[in-house]
Structures are given as structure tokens and as C-alpha cells.
Amino acid sequence: MTKLQITVDIVLFTILERQLHVLLIRRLAEPFRGSYALPGGFVLENESVDEAAHRELREETGVEKVFLEQLYTFGEPNRDPRGRVITVAYYALVANSHILRSGTDAADAAWFALNKLPPVAFDHQNIIEYAQQRLRNKLDYSNVGFELLPEKFTLTELQLVHEAILGANLDKRNFRRKILQQGIVEPSKEWQKTGRKPAQLYRFVD
Amino acid sequence: MTKLQITVDIVLFTILERQLHVLLIRRLAEPFRGSYALPGGFVLENESVDEAAHRELREETGVEKVFLEQLYTFGEPNRDPRGRVITVAYYALVANSHILRSGTDAADAAWFALNKLPPVAFDHQNIIEYAQQRLRNKLDYSNVGFELLPEKFTLTELQLVHEAILGANLDKRNFRRKILQQGIVEPSKEWQKTGRKPAQLYRFVD
Numbered sequence: 001m002t003k004l005q006i007t008v009d010i011v012l013f014t015i016l017e018r019q020l021h022v023l024l025i026r027r028l029a030e031p032f033r034g035s036y037a038l039p040g041g042f043v044l045e046n047e048s049v050d051e052a053a054h055r056e057l058r059e060e061t062g063v064e065k066v067f068l069e070q071l072y073t074f075g076e077p078n079r080d081p082r083g084r085v086i087t088v089a090y091y092a093l094v095a096n097s098h099i100l101r102s103g104t105d106a107a108d109a110a111w112f113a114l115n116k117l118p119p120v121a122f123d124h125q126n127i128i129e130y131a132q133q134r135l136r137n138k139l140d141y142s143n144v145g146f147e148l149l150p151e152k153f154t155l156t157e158l159q160l161v162h163e164a165i166l167g168a169n170l171d172k173r174n175f176r177r178k179i180l181q182q183g184i185v186e187p188s189k190e191w192q193k194t195g196r197k198p199a200q201l202y203r204f205v206d
Numbered sequence: 207m208t209k210l211q212i213t214v215d216i217v218l219f220t221i222l223e224r225q226l227h228v229l230l231i232r233r234l235a236e237p238f239r240g241s242y243a244l245p246g247g248f249v250l251e252n253e254s255v256d257e258a259a260h261r262e263l264r265e266e267t268g269v270e271k272v273f274l275e276q277l278y279t280f281g282e283p284n285r286d287p288r289g290r291v292i293t294v295a296y297y298a299l300v301a302n303s304h305i306l307r308s309g310t311d312a313a314d315a316a317w318f319a320l321n322k323l324p325p326v327a328f329d330h331q332n333i334i335e336y337a338q339q340r341l342r343n344k345l346d347y348s349n350v351g352f353e354l355l356p357e358k359f360t361l362t363e364l365q366l367v368h369e370a371i372l373g374a375n376l377d378k379r380n381f382r383r384k385i386l387q388q389g390i391v392e393p394s395k396e397w398q399k400t401g402r403k404p405a406q407l408y409r410f411v412d
Contacts, residue, residue, distance in 0.1 A: 004210070004211075004212060004249075005210075006210060006212065006281075006292055043210075043281065043292075045283070045290065046283050047283065048281050048282045048283060049279060049280075049281030049292060050281070052281075070278060070279060072276060073255060073276060073279045073294045074255075075212075075249065075254050075255030075256070075258075075294065076254045077251070077252050077253065077254060084251065086212055086249075086255060086294075088279045088281065088292075140347060141346060141347045
């Protein structure tokens, strides 16, 4: 039976300036002191792993009541210089209006575009890439944009979410045909009238 | 920092007599001695969590070289009477021709239909249900039948796999239309000629 510790790490995504961003904190403690890392920490004795993920995110960033989904458990023997530490990774999406505050373990927290990440501690680069891949895969079969859009949205707004997650521009006509075929969204009875011409508002199918 | 242990548990599925079955072993050790449980055990010091899953499956059932996918990490504080034990669950699908042998920790291993499970140890009932749900969800967007079918197969054979996983009969015409629309399978140039009339053989798209 191995003496080990278990942590949680959270990949928190948002979209800023049409680009997918991830939240990183600067580490105040060794190892990797001064480096950027995912928010996270050790699972406490009387909490579930899921509870630990919510608590660490709240303590380190001030982000609360967010939809967190378990991503993957990373358990390579030498992934942490402190010894055998297995981490359960989570990911979440938030609208960019969330306000971040630094917690006790982190000097500061900041959003980084996925294509401009600084060097990160531990195997967190792997974890971020894994989370990004999961997010991309989910575009095809789920309402992954739900957390990032208002209740009713135009297909242009939805396309911007997809483009940010994919890191690529999409053909407008192909995108609309594919989305409407999938049956994930349906037209509402309302129209957005802020642009030059009114745009149909859609919503995710329950 | 919590003193804890980490285990792996494997939900191994097969299809027997058109029904989804799961492999259970009878526990030789406390706790839950004599009860059925998923194959699994403690992660050792110098192996990754994925390696532990392959090793435990091999040791307890003789099943090797199988495609294992990480399912979910179950970390409720009181899920194991021995103390804080977090388990990383995996699932896999095997064709039913695999031969099982009992290992050192298990008195015997046997296949059970999902609708006729005996009482199982720990939170393994939850884990099995979670794995079954994942499998059902994957039918819609992946070649989940790949491990269970020969390289080329008829749509009737594919339908039997879907019916076993869903635990329900499907309408033949609707099933075929939906499968062909999804683009997961494509016709091969061969036909199966064992039945009364030849049937087109399909394969999964790479």
C-alpha cells in the first residue's frame, strides 16, 4: 500500500476577446515557487474529491457556484517532486464577467490565452491540453456553450463560442447547417434587434 | 494533508446471449469477504494509475491487452470501511471469447447480466451504473462497438450490440437510418453470405 497524497486541479476556461483563456495562479510555495499553475490543492480528510475541487477554486480565485466536471485523474509516479501525488483534474467554463481575487495560496490569478501560456508547474501543461481536447470533443454532442452564453443567443454568438474553443474560424453557412441538424439548439420566439437587421434568437434544447 | 490510499476498479463488459454482462469477482479478504466486487486493488508505488488498472485486471481475471478507458474517480469520504480510500474506476469491453481465470485475491470470477447483479461490495453498484451510462452515451458519438465486433460486420450485428448496451429493442429501419447518417460506419466491398440472403458488410470509419 502506497503512501501518497491526492490533490485536485481545476482548468477554468473563459472566452476573452474571442479567444479561449485559462486561469492560472502564481505559486507562493515550493515546489515551483513563483511559477504559474492551475488552481488546486490537497483533498482534506472529511470532504469528497468533488467538494475539494469547489473549495480550492473558491479559496484560490473567489469563483463559486460554477459547473465543474471531472476531467481525468493523472497518476504518473513522478509527476510531483514532493513524492507520490495523484491529482484529480476538473474543468469548468465561466462567463468572463466573473471577478477573480487572489487567495491564501496564490500571489495572483490571471487569465491566459491558450496560445500564449507561460511555462506552468508540474504536468499542468498536459492537463490543460487534455481539458482543451475534451472541450473540443464536447462541441459535437453537447450544449457546451451553455455556461458561456445568455439564455437566448444568436447563431453568430454561438459560432463565436465554437470558434474560440476550436481556435479556428468557421464557415458561417456550414456552421449553421450543422448546428441546426444536431438538434442541440432550437429557435425561440424572439429576435435580437441591436444589429443592422434583426437576428433570430435561439436557445439550447432541454 | 490526508492519509489515504488509492485503488483502481475495473468495470469489464461483454455481451453474452444478447445481454450486457459485467465481470465480478468474489472477495477472499475483508472487508466484504465473500461478497462480489469489481476486480481491482491498490495502486503500487512505482506504477501509474493506468498501469495499476491493467495489472489488477490481469492478476484477478487473466484478461490482458484490453482497451481500458478511465471512467471516473470516486472519492466520497466514507466509501470504504478501511479508511480514506479513493478509487479510480476504469471500464473496458471485451468480446465474449475471453477466458477468465481466478487470481490470488479472488475466489472466482464470473459474468453477470446487468439486470441480474448480486449485491456488490463498497459503492461498486454506483460505479457499475455510471459505467453503463457512459457506454450508452458513447453509442451516439463513437465506435463503441469496435471491441465487440469483427473488423467487418452486418448492420444486424451492430444493432445487436446497441440493443445489448441499451437493454432495449430498436426499430430496424430507424436504427439503420440513424447509424448511416452518423457516418461512424461505412460499407465495405464484401457481403456476408451465411444467411438466407446476402447482407452488406460494414466497417468503422477510421
